[in-house]
Amino acid sequence: MTRGVWKGPFVHPSLLKKVDRLKDQSRKSPIKTWSRNSTIIPEFVGHSFLIHNGKNFIPITISEEMVGHKLGEFSPTRKFSGHTPADKKAAAEGISTTAAPGAAPKAAPGAAPKAAPGAAPKAAPGAKPAAPKKDSK
Numbered sequence: 001m002t003r004g005v006w007k008g009p010f011v012h013p014s015l016l017k018k019v020d021r022l023k024d025q026s027r028k029s030p031i032k033t034w035s036r037n038s039t040i041i042p043e044f045v046g047h048s049f050l051i052h053n054g055k056n057f058i059p060i061t062i063s064e065e066m067v068g069h070k071l072g073e074f075s076p077t078r079k080f081s082g083h084t085p086a087d088k089k090a091a092a093e094g095i096s097t098t099a100a101p102g103a104a105p106k107a108a109p110g111a112a113p114k115a116a117p118g119a120a121p122k123a124a125p126g127a128k129p130a131a132p133k134k135d136s137k
Helices: 013-023 085-099
Strands: 031-033 048-052 057-061
Parallel strands (some): 031 048
């Protein structure tokens, strides 16, 4: 459920005080905050924040496009470390088969080559040619 419009956006009071103090200064140092649920208001534009993600602080500079969003949206709490090696292998195989339409997929090393669909089967090198079959009617 969203916050009532008549209440206005929530901004932590101490955060407002810190922004008001920095308005007068020419050199703006980053504001360290744990208030991830505070809404970004137009007074924050141009200021830099250090937003806590549960472990460390993520540096963010507020722009006009961020107004109306929460501070926590710009400080991810989970670190994506990639997929498992099995997923990477499957993705690589999927890419190689879809890379060139009409091209034959690559076979595993040491595997026997496969015949193209609809092609006549080939005999192994050095084998006798097969005799034609007689009809037994």
